Amino acid sequence: DADVxxxxxxxxxxxxxRIMLECSQTKGHDRMYWYRQDxxxxxxxxxxxxxxxxxxxxxxxxxxxxxxxAQAKFSLSLESAIPNQTALYFCAxxxxxxxSNQPQHFGDGTRLSIL
Amino acid sequence: LAKTTQPIxxxxxxxxxxxxxxxxxxIATNDYITWYQQFxxxxxxxxxxxxxTKVTNEVASLFIPADRKSSTLSLPRVSLSDTAVYYCLxxxxxxGGFKTIFGAGTRLFVKA
Numbered sequence: 001d002a003d004v005x006x007x008x009x010x011x012x013x014x015x016x017x018r019i020m021l022e023c024s025q026t027k028g029h030d031r032m033y034w035y036r037q038d039x040x041x042x043x044x045x046x047x048x049x050x051x052x053x054x055x056x057x058x059x060x061x062x063x064x065x066x067x068x069x070a071q072a073k074f075s076l077s078l079e080s081a082i083p084n085q086t087a088l089y090f091c092a093x094x095x096x097x098x099x100s101n102q103p104q105h106f107g108d109g110t111r112l113s114i115l
Numbered sequence: 116l117a118k119t120t121q122p123i124x125x126x127x128x129x130x131x132x133x134x135x136x137x138x139x140x141x142i143a144t145n146d147y148i149t150w151y152q153q154f155x156x157x158x159x160x161x162x163x164x165x166x167x168t169k170v171t172n173e174v175a176s177l178f179i180p181a182d183r184k185s186s187t188l189s190l191p192r193v194s195l196s197d198t199a200v201y202y203c204l205x206x207x208x209x210x211g212g213f214k215t216i217f218g219a220g221t222r223l224f225v226k227a
Contacts, residue, residue, distance in 0.1 A: 004158075035217070042202060042217035043159070090158045103149060106158025 003027045006091050006107035014115050019078045021110050023091030030096040032074035033104065034058075034066060036087040043090060049074055050096065081114045088112075119203045124222040133190040135221050137203030140184050145207040148179060148186045153200045153220070162201075163188070190223075198225045 003026045013019055023032065030051050035043040035058075045058030047066040055066060063085060065077045078085055089110045095102040120138040127133045139148070147166050151159035163170055165177040165186070176189040190197060200220040 040219070042219050044217070088156075092158070103151075103161035103164060104159075106160070108158055109156065111156075 004091060004093055004105055004107040006089075006110050008110060009108070010111045012113045012115065013081055015082055017081050017114075019081050019112070021076045021089055021091075021112070023074045023076070023107060025072050025091075025093045025105075027093055027095075027105060028071075029093035029102075029105070030071065031094045031102075032068065033092040033094075034064075034074065034076045035090045035092065036060070036085075037090065037109075038087050046076065046089075083114050086112060086114045119205055119218055121201075121203050121218065121221045123219065124224065126224050126226065127193055128226050129194055130192050133193050133197070133223060133225075135188045135190075135201055135203075135223070136185055137188070138185045139203070139205040142183050142205050143207065146205050147207065148177065148183075149204045149206075150175070150177065150188045151202045151204065151217075153202065159202060159217070193223075193225045195225050195227060197223065199223060 005024050007022045033048040034046040036046055037043045044060050046060055046064050047058050049055050049068045052068050052071055055068060065079060067075050089112055091107045092104040094104045121135060147164055149164040150162045152162050153159040163172055163175050163177045165179050167179050167183060170177045178187045188201060200222050202217050202220040204217060
């Protein structure tokens with residue numbers, strides 16, 4: 001979805017480095033999410049945020065942190081990267097209409113390699 | 116936390132109808148069923164969502180039996196460009212977050 005932008009698209013770095021992946025959206029959605037995907041597997045939820053003051057851990061939050069700087073921005077940090085965090089990372093957004101279940105809109109991903 | 120089970124892979128030919136069934140025996144009362152499509156090196160894309168009976172849009176149909184313990188995504192007259200991974204998710208994004216798990220999905224391969 002072109003309205004959900006992830007930067008960088010690709011990153012190669014070394015073990016122990018601090019890395020930040022950024023996500024910005026122009027959809028005006030309140031909810032934002034970070035997932036990782038490993039080869040041949042589905043997506044696993046790392047963190048999610050329902051609004052600027054709300055941050056929640058997902059299924060696999062260990063080794064990661066997030067910051068919701070504004071409604072439109074949600075960044076994911078790896079404080080000290082390790083090789084098993086090599087994966088494809090996706091950011092997603094969704095609306096918060098309480099009268100229906102809104103689908104998620106995904107960015108095109110950041111491919112992160114940790115050597 | 117509702118889990119889903121779907122076939123790992125399916126093959127089809129252009130022009131055929133494809134039905135992918137997902138089992139979700141522990142679905143909760145407030146859970147919706149949502150299907151996504153993912154192409155290589157792209158994020159998943161929403162296809163269709165439903166709660167019960169049948170839902171149809173310009174891309175697909177979703178059939179949900181009365182007990183809601185399974186659902187079937189139906190893709191009419193597939194083309195080569197429908198080759199992708201299809202994910203079935205069950206959950207209620209409005210309570211406690213979207214904690215449902217994207218499983219491995221069903222890898223659909225459409226042949227000419």
